[in-house]
Amino acid sequence: MVISSLTKASLFYRLSSTQYFSTVSPKISQFRNQISLANLLQRYGFPPTQLHSFLAKNQFLLNRSNVHDIQNSLNILLSFKIPQPSFISLLFDCPAVLDSNFLKKWQIGISKFGNLGISPVGICNVLALSRRFRIDPDLFLNRVGVLKDLGFNGGVLTRVLERFPRIIMMKEDDLCEKIGFLEGIGISRYGIEMVFHLFPEVLGFDVENRLKPLLDEFLELGFSENMIRDEIIKDSRVLSMELGEMSRCLGLLKTLKCRAPIEDKIFSEGEFRAGFEVKLRVDCLCKQGLIHREAFKILWKEPRLILYEVEEIEKKIDFLVNTMNYKVGCLVEVPEYLGANFDKQILPRYNVVEYLRSQGALEFDVGLKSLIKPSRLRFYNLYVKPYPECEKMFGRFAEGAAIQGRHPVGMWKLFKPQKYAESKEDVNNTKSFMEPLV
Template identity: 45%
Template sequence: MAVRNIFIRSFFHYSSKSQSIPRFRNQASKSISGAPGRHCRNLIVIFQRYGFLPSEVPNYLSKIKFIHTQSSEEVERLGIHEISPAAIRNVVEISVRFGLTPGDVIEHVRALVVLGFSETTITRILDIVPTAILLREDRIRDTVEFLMGIGIQKIDIDRIFGLFPAIASFSVENRLKPLLDEFRVLGFSLNEIREEVVRNPKILGFENGELSHCLEMLRSLKCRQAIKANICRDGEIRAGYEVKLRVECLRRCGLTYRDAFTVLWKEPRAVLYETQDIEKKIEFLVGKMKLKVQCLVEVPEYLGVSFDKRIVPRWNVIEFLKMRDEVWLRNIVNLSRSRFYDMYVKAYPECEKMYGRFGVFRSRSRHPVGMWKLFKPPRFPMSGEDTRNIKSNMEYLS
């Protein structure tokens, strides 16, 4: 199907189906001159359905004058059918900001169709990267040819753009080729790169040199082999991407780039936790404990322990005892269960109830009572030869 004016078609797609249009008595409907009353009200309702504020509608309609001359019957037969409200809003805002005409938008979207992208992928691109309609066709074509050059099939290219639309705005010479060279310098073959890109296209979002920093940190970890093997269970590229996500999460929470890497290097178990869990722990640290996020550099183990099983129960005890200084943060994280129980919980019955099942610590024997008799080694009678050997050894020692 030929691609025509996307946002006009989608606006009237809903207006033709609406049976009743409510009357608006506001300044928005009065400030648009030259448009018929009913048609104007239809446009206001449609804009509001796509998330525009009532105060924004007059400004957009005054700048998109051609929309008043379009009939719903004409535009109903044209365009992409499956398009999200966010994509519609993005296209309108980009058109108003850069002065694009309907013909410009049609031409740019048609270029995406010619390159073989599906309607779902085009919608994703307009939703996530609306500035892609400003790019020349040859630039996006270069990106497609670059992916085909490393052996990716055309059907996978459409999927890559759908899962990671930001690649539409990447420059091949300044972004993608240097990233490919960096992969090869790190020792990855072309087959490994291709398989990982198809499996997780978001690895193409690495900045130049970022993957090297992530893998350098992973390869220099001094932790238990089981933790390192669990981090790299899906390969080093995927592990490097997981480190990238955690670094970005820590930076959003207030740490510097260097401190974020320091925290992950000291506590690699944090890489095994989801970013939502890390954000929840930091939110609890700053909001509930009233500590600064920079204390994670001194006590990075905080991110490597269970939130529900260790942090929250122990914090309840510490808060009850009113011990609010930075010393107890390390005690919350590093003390063993029995040590923490003996120091803070055992002497206070209220704390023991508060601590719940995490506080009742009793040393239990390995076997039930009375079973030790069954595991006691049997005694054998001493022979005469054994007695003579013992006496000879004792005489030698004397």
Template identity: 45%
Template sequence: MGSARTALSKLPLRRRAAGEGFAAGRQAIRSLPSFTEAPPSGAGGDSLVRRRSSLANLLQRYGFPSSTLTWFIRCNRFLLDSEQDDVQRCMKVLLSFGLSQDSLVSVVSFCPRVLELGFLRRWELAFSQIGLSPVPPFMVQRILEQSWRCRIEPEDVRRSCQALSQAGFCKRTVAKVLEKLPSTRMNFPGINRRLGFLKEIGCSKEEIDRIVFSFPGFLGLSLELRLQPLLEEFRELNLEDDEVRKSLIESPRALLTMQTGELPRCVEFLRSLKCRLPIKDRILCEGPVRASIRVKLRVDLLCRHGLIRRDAFKVLWKEPRTILYELDDIQTKIDFLIHTMGFGIDWLVEVPEYLGVNLQKLVVPRYNVIEHLRSKKALGFQVDLRLLIKPSRNKFYNMFVKPYPDCEGIFGGPPGDANPKRRHPAGLWTLFKPPAYPQTKEDVRTMKLFMESLVNP
């Protein structure tokens, strides 16, 4: 300690002052009272404890978890100054919106001001004036949760609802938009300009309503930065408006969220595929736009698991059958690869065939054989994904199953034991058997005379 003081005394004046200030700050921090200290004794302290206990009991009765009550009350001390009857009235108003117990706790946690009676009465009046009857509970939950953080006022919700109704949307679509975009301030001119993008493609009023209901985020997209460049790409690729319109109705989110240049890249990728003609015909049978959407969704799925976009396109290019498979099937294979077999997602770049084979018929039996041999310590080398997937059934059987008879039942027997699938029903050959005609003695005598004439001309 003495050496530290000596070293401090040798420092320049500014550095010494900083060191002394730091030490004084640490001493001041030590002297601060902690939150866990007991409240002051006396009538005021007892009253504070009673109010805190009463408020905690009230919140706990409405489903608030007891583990977070102390922290919640400490962070929102205004509740201790509120009347308990007012807090209870706020709870009843929230329940009158149709909120479940979990939704009620979520709203109170995200926006504690809903326990102020005046604040909540303003929102109650706003929900009664927006023209939606009944008001969807989930929409109320989303708006109230975002009201404090995004500074949403009841008047903002009324204006947005009025603009959506003026644009011609049905009540179900209006509720969906307010539920998904509670913090977006909407006006009729802005909505009308975005709807002009859909009308230029040829969408009818009912189709526009369906698209916005499926993807409310469309009304939050930038017209200059996203929608107009996408329309120009449609024109440059010479895509038919009818095909684009049908693709928008089926998958609005996937098509409208494409970045600039993503659609031309997917179309060019599809044109460069080198695979069997039947597979390519199945991929492009619904048109290049829908095929590009399928490519985008599968690339996004692979990227969410850690692949870069270039490697994701490479996987699809090497194994085009992946474009035809459903996303749930691809997700199941990836989960089995990562969580069960313990391989990284990068292995798909080296072995893209993994996504094209049958998981239950090929991958699972081989993996079970390898795990059985590994548990017996019968493997003298590491079996990677390449050695697990690429060998044929006969080669894998000769390498890992045939030398170990106990693996026969796990693998399912040798390849030749499987009964080949019949191409035709049993007994079908009898239908093609020529009819038999009875031979008379005259026919036999005629045949003999004919044969003798050939021998003795």
């Protein structure tokens, strides 16, 4: 049979078209799926700015799932009443949780233990852990039964699942060892419940290599077992201290040079509590991006921080970085910023300087040191008095009011602070807490 040239051309066109669409169509289909999935996630509260990176990292959502299945999965997750921040965090940390078969199985399982009173956040953590380690609802129920037999009831169980969900993977012997350690230092069953409720993360600490050496360190520092027990019950985060950390915090306190009333307040609840308060402030500063050496240096220069609430320190650092646009490292040179009153000193001075800068009245840059360190009167004379419109945002001095000294007579301790330590022992004490943790 003879094939005409027209037939050959038609056949070639069909073959070419088939080959073209077979290679391009999947890409078009994937692109459409990506758009549909992005719109779906956005409707469920997913941040639009992070959609592209999320989908790029999780191509499996486009390859083996369709939008309808993912929508069903999202609906199941929402039926658990998971808070929006935890819901978004769950998708980020464990996108595989969107597997519809997995969620349908857990939807049935959660209905079985709904009377346990587990919070939505706890359920969220359990889902993420179960998906990663292939834990089914029946195994989870079995582990919960073990925990209840050991005394994890009501709010304690919920709190632990919110903060330390890995407890469902722990062996019963390990849990009994933690309980036995706390009983061994004289903490009652009710006290142990309080410890696990306040600091569930202690369940992940090794008794032989972490908790017992920490207890020995406290005893070597001269603290009695009764005091240690009372402090643990009062704030179980004491057990989060690293080995050697309490010694270093107490070393800082011994080298402080501050007014007597401040020192009295720091030690008002005892030396142990004072050392722990130092640890909390150091952790706060390190969380903001500083290293341990810098954090200890800031506390040494500005001891009042030991008396301030951690939330207040975080508020000031957030304003410094996100509003004033300074690097957190500048606190090492100007620790007085954290000791200043936010509403009466930091905010008014910042507003004055920003107003003058916007009006072109400043021919130089006012650094953090120039903003914080001048006295109220000096700052007023430099930046406010020449510009009456700034007095409202700064607050003017009462006419005829005398400017008093910063501290009344007798407020300082009897010793005269030295620029340098006088003895080799003092030098070593001053430097010891500046060394980085090993």
